[in-house]
Amino acid sequence: METYLRYILNSLILLIIPFASALILIWVARKVIARIQDRLGPNSSGSWAGPYAIFQTLADAVKILTKELIVPEGADRVVFLAAPAVVVAAALLVWLVIPFGPTLQGMDPDIGIFYVVVITPFTLFSMIMAGWSSRNKYASLGTFRAVAQIVSYEIPQFLSLLLPIMLTGSLSLQRLVLAQQLPFALVLPIPALIYFLAMTAEVGRLPFEQAEADAEIVAGYFTEYSGMMFGAFYLAEFINNFSASLIFATLFLGGWRGPWVEQIPALGPVWLVLKGFLVFLVLMLFWGAMPRLRIDHILNFNWKLLTPLALAMLIVIAWVNRLAFDLGATTLAARAPWLLLANLGVGVVTWGILRHVDRGARRRRDAQRFEPFLE
């Protein structure tokens, strides 16, 4: 009985963290975007919202709870109402395996990272459910784009995910952190970059924001949602952004590892949250500073650059790492120069190919443009 009580308590803590952090992060995001756009952002509106309006999100939450749940004409009622619940559930499930510290983790299954890979696409299911069931043209368009984009970006994300697993020899997230004597981002800069870009596309942040392109198709797949159902999508989006940042920090930035963490284990979660928060801030900067790419540009970027690059990286690193290991470099630190050299090589070759392709395209374009004048 006592163990079950402990399980319930642990689960409650694991579920309250994302909700609480989302409330804070929504405020942070609004403030950061406002500063980029030379506005004040949420400001103290009376004594209610507190200094710098830190309770603004809470006030919004209370307000949104008292709004009517409107189901539009012709919508598929059951699916329409289920979609917001599914999106929140999908966002919360990942928190089971995020390693906050050496022993501070909901659970450390041997297939931890596989669990993450399996759970995150449930967000896509809810997008399809929402977009299809609303019977709205904007929602349908948003869903088509969401499917094409998110499904495509899963490939480079997965392929670059394999490299940390190869260097660790395990799928457990705790082992992945323990294996990082050096953060993997320092050893594998190109896969880390690929993973970061693919992750940005997965969570639908600008510049990959085609699923809910609010300037062209209102709000994409959740156009018809209002009240708390819209709130559920909004909340899930921020929880997803933060959990994706934490997973990135775990995989490539050393997770809970940091100075003095051996002496004071309580520092583990502090380091992880700090790293995750920095990644989250980069996402917010993208949001504030980037234009939206067109859907075909987004898909081309994935299929014609990120996927081949991730495949090449996988083959090259598999060989370089193995050869360095056989030559006597058994620790990660000893193999680091080799791996970095491999990254540099692949980077230079990619740059050369891109330059060549770009020159060819420009030459053809110029030839077309000046043709009428030459005749």
Next chain:
Amino acid sequence: MSEQYAFIAIFFLLVAVFALAPLLLAWLLGPKKPNPRKRESYESGLHTFGKAWVEFKPQYYLYALAYVVFGVESVLLLPWAAAYAFLPLYAVIEATLFLLLLTFGLVYVWKKGWLRWM
């Protein structure tokens, strides 16, 4: 081990509660006064015409199809990556051949023109 499954079961149950609670709360607290105007589909103020469930561009379908090929084959790479550190050299050679096959699939799709937006 079975206790761990009990933890997962409890966690999943509480996730369902946490996901449904805000919606139920909103349903309890909010007004319920639907009217035909309110329930119209939103199309930026214009009256809806035609149907929303239309035949969509096949392009989207092609990308999803290309994903299936990659998705299935990349699942096979996961156990290889986890065991990579303990495997002999021929496993690396075989994985390279497998990855080259994947790359060939990509090249085929590319040359076939599936990746060109029409």
